[in-house]
Amino acid sequence: MPTFDIVSELDKHELQNALDQANKEVTTRYDFKGTDSAFELKGTTVTMKTQSDFQLDQMFDILVQKANRRGIDIKCMERKNTDVQLKTAKEDIEMKEGLDAPLAKKIIKAIKDSKLKVQAANQGDSIRVTGKKRDDLQQVMQMLKGMEDLELPLQFNNFRD
Known part of the structure; x- marks a missing residue:
């Protein structure tokens, strides 16, 4: 996955x-x-x-x-x-760097509210997003890039098929 x-x-x-x-x-x-x-x-x-x-x-x-x-x-x-x-x-x-708990919860909530078929899990200073389709993961990336109310810049690492 x-x-x-x-x-x-x-x-x-x-x-x-x-x-x-x-x-x-x-x-x-x-x-x-x-x-x-x-x-x-x-x-x-x-x-x-x-x-x-x-x-x-x-x-x-x-x-x-x-x-x-x-x-x-x-x-x-x-x-x-x-x-x-x-x-x-x-x-x-x-x-500032690293995702603190309130920001991580906000990101996970936004991912779940998007109704895409992906799962997001908090892993301390990062959030792991898992899905069956690569397109769904790319839609999550685009959605997060479009969010303007985030306090920190986000990067997307370890993309694996």
Whole structure:
């Protein structure tokens, strides 16, 4: 029986490349001269450091632009912990990955409501979809790609006949 897995993964190598490009742009831009602005990556958290709140917004725009070019969906970025003091501003951006329980339930419910002849099972950080026909599985993929209210980007792995 054909199967595939639904996952939400972050390509850390591409994220590092996007941050390197963003750091390079920040160091060469005139409006950031002498500000010691930089992006740092620790685990799945990106930290932006600069001098003002306005520059944090500009840095976030640069990061979004570079991440889009590298194929990273901005749905996985969540801005948190803005700390603005007298001459320093710092903000953390959490890069979300993995399917949490509420999102997995929402996806499984959408698959069951579609009335296609497939079964969906939660397997921790992924959802396994099984069906008798390959066409049914492809319809599930198209339906999930068309859903706009999902908080995370989805990838489809391990398609097997």
